[in-house]
Amino acid sequence: MSVEPAVASDGLRVVRGGRPALDDLSVTVHRGRVTGLLGPSGSGKSTLIRSIVGVQVIESGTVRVFGLDAGSPALRSRIGYMTQAPSVYVDLTVRENLEYFARVLGRPVERVGEVIGAVGLEPERDRVVDRLSGGQRARVSLAAALVGEPELIVLDEPTVGLDPVLRRDLWGMFRELAAGGATLLVSSHVMDEARHCDELLLLREGRLLASGSPEDLRLRTGATDLEDGFLRLIEEGGS
Amino acid sequence: MSPRATGATALRVFAQLRRDPRTVALLMFVPVVLITLLKYMFVDTPSVFDRLGAPLLGLFPFIAMFLVTSITMLRERTGGTLERLMAMPLAKLDLLLGYGIAFATVAAAQATLVSLIAFGLLDLHSAGPRWLVVLLAVSNAILGMALGLFLSAFARTEFQAVQFMPAVVLPQILLCGLIVPREQMARALEIASAFLPLTYAYDALHRVGQNVLDARLALDVGIVLAATGAALALGAATLRRKTP
Numbered sequence: 001m002s003v004e005p006a007v008a009s010d011g012l013r014v015v016r017g018g019r020p021a022l023d024d025l026s027v028t029v030h031r032g033r034v035t036g037l038l039g040p041s042g043s044g045k046s047t048l049i050r051s052i053v054g055v056q057v058i059e060s061g062t063v064r065v066f067g068l069d070a071g072s073p074a075l076r077s078r079i080g081y082m083t084q085a086p087s088v089y090v091d092l093t094v095r096e097n098l099e100y101f102a103r104v105l106g107r108p109v110e111r112v113g114e115v116i117g118a119v120g121l122e123p124e125r126d127r128v129v130d131r132l133s134g135g136q137r138a139r140v141s142l143a144a145a146l147v148g149e150p151e152l153i154v155l156d157e158p159t160v161g162l163d164p165v166l167r168r169d170l171w172g173m174f175r176e177l178a179a180g181g182a183t184l185l186v187s188s189h190v191m192d193e194a195r196h197c198d199e200l201l202l203l204r205e206g207r208l209l210a211s212g213s214p215e216d217l218r219l220r221t222g223a224t225d226l227e228d229g230f231l232r233l234i235e236e237g238g239s
Numbered sequence: 240m241s242p243r244a245t246g247a248t249a250l251r252v253f254a255q256l257r258r259d260p261r262t263v264a265l266l267m268f269v270p271v272v273l274i275t276l277l278k279y280m281f282v283d284t285p286s287v288f289d290r291l292g293a294p295l296l297g298l299f300p301f302i303a304m305f306l307v308t309s310i311t312m313l314r315e316r317t318g319g320t321l322e323r324l325m326a327m328p329l330a331k332l333d334l335l336l337g338y339g340i341a342f343a344t345v346a347a348a349q350a351t352l353v354s355l356i357a358f359g360l361l362d363l364h365s366a367g368p369r370w371l372v373v374l375l376a377v378s379n380a381i382l383g384m385a386l387g388l389f390l391s392a393f394a395r396t397e398f399q400a401v402q403f404m405p406a407v408v409l410p411q412i413l414l415c416g417l418i419v420p421r422e423q424m425a426r427a428l429e430i431a432s433a434f435l436p437l438t439y440a441y442d443a444l445h446r447v448g449q450n451v452l453d454a455r456l457a458l459d460v461g462i463v464l465a466a467t468g469a470a471l472a473l474g475a476a477t478l479r480r481k482t483p
Contacts, residue, residue, distance in 0.1 A: 016483060053326045057481045071481060076328040087319030089251070091258045096251070103247035104329050128258065144323065 004067050006031045006152050006183040007052050011061035014047050014206075021047040022206045025061070029185050029201075034178045036197030037187040038230070044206040045187040046084055049156050052185065053081045065152065077105060080150035084157050086141035090130040094121055094140050097129060098147055105148035115143040118173060120166070135162045142170075146177075153177060155186045159193065171196040191227040202230060209233050240330035248329075248337020252311075256345065266307070266345060270299040270353040278361045285362070292363040293372050293448035294417055294441050296353055300346040300380035301440065302408055308342060308387030309400045316391070325480045334478065335388070335471055339381060346380030347373070366450030375447065375460070379440045382463055383408075385470035386436075392477035411437035416445070436466035 007029035050056035054071025063070035119139040223229035315321040394400035414432040443459035
């Protein structure tokens, strides 16, 4: 069975601020899986995510999403994107924010109640975002990425700054979304989060250091935990 | 573009304004206070008040909308919401028109309120129709909005955006003919003023004030609309789907 991958980049090169942020990067994100995009900060995770979503100017190479060039108008309603910094209107309430994004996406307003529940912001629904904590804001931003029921959900560090219980709940939700057929690409600089993923892409200095399932990487490096495995891969100078 | 996304954007901007009653109050009452000030500055020479009054009524919304738009658009850019929207099925025109509808409505309310007070309570006289003064005020507001939108692309911080007001708006007010008739200025300034859109906005208001409803007035309005279109096109060009 040949199913087209959700995302395929080939020889992707992106230059930001005069320096290569991504260099000759070829990665694949498979459908219906949770793929973790891991690497230290500055390794190019956000740049890869921006390239996939189609908001990044690319120097050379290609990025295809569902067989279309990244950034194609037809993809805009099929991808949910959560930026690293919460990108919502701080002067509106949670509900007002999500209603706006739902309308732009042409989704019924009832969707808003569902996503508010899904990210656990029910008690905050009528509060102005300005008054929310950092973690709550991040969840509003996450809800905005989910409101359109996208096929591909691209999340840039969605769990940063969240307490462990909430992190576990969100990862549970990501697993459910994937079980429902969605494809998730989730970035994190916390190696520990890799265990929640079906597949991993390890980036370092704009290059792919390794890819595979968490189990693969553990076996390959002979390390007991992924943090350790990642360090061994760096010391080997890539794979 | 889609009416749905345009309408949603206009509603969202209204909702943001509703959450900021202080800004709305300032937008509505500052012009009223200023026109009252003008009235009593020239309390002994009502002809001067009549000459300046109608043009100023029509220029307040220009200044206000320039500022409001450049700050709001800068917030969209720096707050990441613009990037989110550009990744969504929203045409740039939906965003621009959504803002246009919301701010033109505010400008219409602003111009109507200050006109009611100026003509009704402050005894301002305009030889031409008052509704035309209000209509010109709304078109000037949209011009201000379009210029603010375009210039917001060149500001990185709100401090910089605010400085565009004296840098871009003030020279146009000085040179538009409101303070000194253009033909009495140094020749170079007179020529320069011919390239500034506010010159035509002022001229139109001045003509309505004198009830000179001629072809030149129509030309003035045409130039203001063309300048608005050009600024919107330039503004749209600064809204990039893809950024470096």
